[in-house]
Amino acid sequence: MHMNFTDADRAFQGEVRDWLKVNLTPEIVGESKVARNAHMPKERLLDWQKRLAAKGWLCTNWPKEYGGPGWSPTQKYIFEMEMANAGAPGTSPFGPKMCAPVIMKFGTEEQKRRYLPPMLHSDLIWCQGYSEPGSGSDLASLRTRAVRDGDHYVINGSKTWTTGAHIADWMFCLVRTSTEGKPQDGISFVVFPMSTPGVKVEPIVTADGNRDGNNEVNQVFLDDVRIPVDQRIGEENKGWTCAKYLLEFERGGNPYSPRLRSSFERLKRMVGEAANGDAKLGRDAAWREKLARTEIEIAGLEMFEMEFYSKLTGGQNPGPLSSMIKLRGTEVMQQVQEYAVDVAAHYAAPFPNQRKPNSNEEPIGPEGSDVLAPRYFNGRKMTIYGGSSEVQRGIMAKAMLGL
Ligand SMILES: Cc1cc2nc3c(=O)[nH]c(=O)nc-3n(C[C@H](O)[C@H](O)[C@H](O)COP(=O)(O)OP(=O)(O)OC[C@H]3O[C@@H](n4cnc5c(N)ncnc54)[C@H](O)[C@@H]3O)c2cc1C
Incomplete structure (x- = not known):
């Protein structure tokens, strides 16, 4: 743009x-x-x-x-x-970009005073306890139970795919406080420190090779976790409203186009310079068309993202526009990552594969290209987390097209 x-x-x-x-x-x-x-x-x-x-x-x-x-x-x-x-x-987006808007809209004055300043000053890292084994896209089916015991809830269950749980100080978490009526009607939105007795974090190894403390995602086990009732945000059994509101910010809250444009410029340089030594690439008609199409996609995305920020500045909710941004932002980003691996060919593979046999030499590929394959694998997550592409298309079909 x-x-x-x-x-x-x-x-x-x-x-x-x-x-x-x-x-x-x-x-x-x-x-x-x-x-x-x-x-x-x-x-x-x-x-x-x-x-x-x-x-x-x-x-x-x-x-x-x-x-x-x-x-x-x-x-x-x-x-x-x-x-x-x-x-x-x-x-880390979980506190400032995701939980904060919920606290601002549904929290009490006391909760705003308690939770917002540490986010503003980056005193605490947060994580998101939404998904469970068996409850991802169908989030309302979640089963982690919170049972009232006087002024406390006692929580039992498990959360999965929890990004950064191993470095987080606090979690915002969806729990089931009632099994009556529709599944959506029995959910509450609570927050608690990860140091609370009964919280256990186990790393999940991912295809990009990240593991052993450098992992990204985790499973979190909650066994008799006791938290005060005043750590619930919004009304009891009305947490689904908070949950959906938060997702609007998760999906559009981080603009994709600036980083996408930066990756795209790098890709264009790689094609031009023929990172794998094939100098013909930059003149190849098929590659030129791929790049042109991608550039048009990015320009379109930039327009939607400007609209998103105009809405926020004007005090409006992002609404289903955030689904459109998430869908296109993540799909185009994956496309760029895939093209980059195509261009770098075997140099995109991680470090050990690039060493000459029996040698301690540094990687022999073009500088920095050995991050491309791990990044490609890591990027597969983008069309899954925060609601998969299929789920975003479903939301847009309903909310934007009235289908
Ligand atoms: C790297 C990563 C990080 C994550 N971080 C977090 C986190 O920090 N906190 C958190 O709570 N969760 C997190 N998630 C979980 C993520 O939100 C879920 O993986 C996602 O919602 C999909 O749920 P699922 O994995 O259970 O797949 P499922 O819901 O079982 O879906 C399987 C397939 O079925 C399709 N599908 C399901 N329902 C429909 C439908 N109605 N219409 C069309 N197709 C459908 C899906 O698109 C998908 O292709 C993360 C996931 C990943 C991969």
Whole structure:
């Protein structure tokens, strides 16, 4: 998208670039997922988030009254674009981008005072306890029980695919508080520290090779976990409303297009430079068509994302627009990852395969290409988490097309 930035926008862009020069240290870049397809150690993630928080740039979607920067959609876009171009790592979205909007809308004043400032200052990392073994797309079928015992709930059950549970300090969690009526009517939205007795986290090994403390996802077991009733957000048995509201922010809350554009520019350079040594690629008509189609997709996505941020700035809910953004953002990103593996060919394989036999030499492929295959495998998740592509299409068919 060719945006006409005003002088004020350009000044803001300069401010972001200057800030990045000082704060995006080589250690932060080197340990980020962008560079290694690995997860930053918690201390490094907190270091990065605290730098952003100190500048007031961590909770960028928040309204000004809660400490957000009050940016225009264009400023938000510029910020994300500069972050992507600089190779800056993402931040943990679960507190600031997902749980916070729920607390702002459904929480009591006391809950807002308790939970929002530590998110704003990046004092705590959160994780999301929605999915269960057997309850993913059909989330309302969840079975983790919370039974009232005086001023407490006692929770028993299990959550799965919980991203970052092993580094999280708190979890927001959907629990079943009633089995009466429709499944949606018996769910409550609660929050609790991961250090609560009875919470156990087990890593899940994934196809991208991440494991052993550097894992991404986990299964979480909840055995007689006792939490005070005042850690429920919203009314008892009305948690489904909170859950759906949160998903609107999960699906659209992180713009895809700036990082997508940055990956696409890298892909274009790879095709042009023929990373696998095949200099004909850049002149190949089929490749040129693939690149043109992808560029059009990204431009379309940018328009939807600007609409999304305009809605937030205007105080509206994102609604089903977030499904459209999630669907196209993730599918096009996967396409770009697949093309990158195609171009890099065997150099895309992870490190050990690139060594010459019986040698301790460094990888022999083009610099950085050995992250492409792990990234491709990691990227398969994007069309599954936050609601699979099929589920997003279902939502759009109903809410946008009235089918
Ligand atoms: C890497 C990763 C990270 C995740 N992180 C988290 C997390 O932090 N917290 C959390 O709570 N969850 C997380 N999830 C879980 C994710 O939300 C679920 O995997 C997702 O909702 C799909 O559920 P499922 O895996 O049970 O698949 P299923 O629901 O069993 O779906 C299987 C297949 O059936 C299709 N399908 C199901 N229902 C329909 C339908 N109605 N119409 C058409 N097709 C349908 C699906 O599209 C899919 O292809 C994560 C998942 C992954 C892969």
